Amino acid sequence: MADQSPNDGYRVDAPWRQQVKYTDDDKNRECVYEPLWDISNPGNFHSIEFNLNTSRVLRGEIRLEPTSMTMTELFFPDSLMDEIVSKTNAYAASRLPPGQREDVNRAEILRFLAIYYYMGLVKLPNKRDYWRGGGDDLWPSNIPCLSMTRSRFEYIWRNIHLVGATPEADDENPDVDEDEDECIDEPEDIIEEVEPPPNCEEEEREDVAEEYDLKWYEKSRLFLEHLTSISARICIRPGSRLSADEMMKRYKGRSGQKTKMKNKPIKEGYKFFALCDAETGYIYHMMPNGRLEKTTTHDVVMMLACTIPTSSFHNYVIGMDNYFTWSKVMTSLTEIGVGCVGTSRFERGWPPKEFREIKDDRFNTLYTMIDKGKFMMGRWIDNNVVTMVTNVHNGDEKIKRTRRKPRENSTNKRHLQAVWGQEYTRVIEIPGMIDDYNHWMLGVDKADQLIAYYRPNLRCRRNWMPLLFHGLDVARVNSYIAATTLGWGQGRSIKHSLHKDFLCEYIKCLLARATTFETRRTRRASLANTNTPSPLQRTRRRTSTKNPRLPDHRKYGDPADHMRVDAPKQRNCRMCSYLFFKAKKARQPLPVVRRPKKMCLACKDHLCSEHFDLYHTTR
Helix, strand or coil: CCCCCCCCCCCCCCEEEEEECCCCHHHHHHHHCCCCCCCCHHHHHHCCCEECCHHHHHHHCCCCCHHHHHHHHHHHHHHHHHHHHHHHHHHHHHHHHHHHHHCHHHHHHHCCCCCCCCHHHCCCCCCHHHHCCCCCCCCCCHHHHHHHHHHHHHHHHCCCCCCCCHHHHCCCCCCCCCCCCCCCCCCCCCCCCCCCCCCHCCCCCCHHHHHHHHHCCHHHHHHHHHHHHHHHHHHEECCEEEEEEEEEECCCCCCCCEECCCCCCEEEEEEEEEEEECEEEEEEEEEEEEECCCCCCHHHHHHHHHHCCCCCCCCCCEEEEECCCHHHHHHHHHHHCCCCEECCCCECCCCHHHHHHCCCCCCCCEEEEEEECEEEEEEEEEECCEEECCCCCCCEEEEEEEECCCCCCCCCCHHHHHCCCCCCCEEEEEEEHHHHHHHCCHHHHHHHHHHHCCCCCCCCCCCCHHHHHHHHHHHHHHHHHHHHHCCCCCCCCHHHHHHHHHHHHHHHHHHHHHHHHHHHHHHHHHHCCCCCCCCCCCCCCCCCCCCCCCHHHHCCHHHHHHCCCCCCCCCHHHHHHHHHHHHCCCCCCCCCCCCCCCCCCCCCCCCCCCCCHHHCCCC
């Protein structure tokens, strides 16, 4: 091939492009390439669009606002909570004697979820540390954990289930102490993930569908499928710019489906393939992928691409790295009309020898070639050789970017001084496909970053629970992105704390739903027995003498539900007892403790008329 590049070889004003052709003229005539759509026209792009409407909303019956309560009801509806309750109680009945069983209800599952999210907001060394606060102790008082005792939380932790009662199928590690939070030793039967051989896409895999239908993540599939369904329903139109990549959930227990990836921030755990919006990080679809599964990279990419809603008016392009961009994948995506841009690697028989034999290593040179699969290959020189594939660029796109001076290595030392000199930054015009890849591959990284902010570092024995917990984290992130995109949090002064504020409201809404459920259930039971409301029969709560404090449940639920009703017995006023022990601890004059026969219907606490309002307003 004749050398037609500039004499100096250091082009910073514009990338120097050379079109590579086949030595066979017949192949040149066959390889005709046209981009799927005009990527230079901003009108061909669209942003992600959310819609919380349902069929009832379209008829004008209900209007859903982008609030934390709306998001909790969408991702954790009552029907799903009741399903988890029934499966959890059935699982506990199959493994525990009658004397140790105590059925859970919807309110307790909602409180369990609220405490899980709170453990990501306030991180302590051990799960039991969240119930150690109070008094003169150094441990903080964790208000959400006061809504459930530690023993009850541990009971749900050990028995929560999402499928039928099959305790013998739980793959647990009997050598793990559930009260410790250190990581267990690395098992010997887990090998490091290796890249598939170049010809793996050509092998016969007749049993792929059968193996995939076995679903090794069966015990967490109920929530994962519900999560992907809701995520796709409220996102009626993904953005034009998408990204596909791996996501990792840390897990160091024993599981044959676990993966080790030494170059990832999370080097050991369960792997997910995710399709995200490149601008916001919204996870449109994700699927677990075990190490023992026989699905190919082509199958994974096509399953993710097929979840994108098809439309002749909307264009989509996926940014992927070289793990996904096999030549067969690019050909299949081009056939179904989905754009793709990403780095690539050499495989057996690809790219053509004319492309492989290029030896030019001068800075900012771009060689392009058309593949028989009707997509474009590119070879660009920056700090090293970068091989690209695309089916939406024509190769002439370019953009100016400020690039920092890289560290000298054996590849770039030839042009480093000539391009940057003594400057630390330099404005360089680079190819458009390179710039688009740099921006469109960030979707999954943004989602991972949002998940990592408030992800609880909890350790569990059952190897399916990390999959459930990862789904809970994704539900939290998708709720936050959808709510803020639709207008939640506008006008707040501290923008960087929006995520934290949203999570706090998310936790409060789960606790409020739990209290409302218990209040409604109590009221229905009371009306069924008598014509007048009667208080809930409950275990008696006593005020601590050493650490007097008011319970947090007095702030939950609808304020209209907090009303004074007749009580079956006469007992000490809860507020009077609190003030009495507080004055006694401070060595002050002791107030009078009244014994009313009235109580709050929602709080189930005896209160005198003088302290009823004070009890519900005191912080």
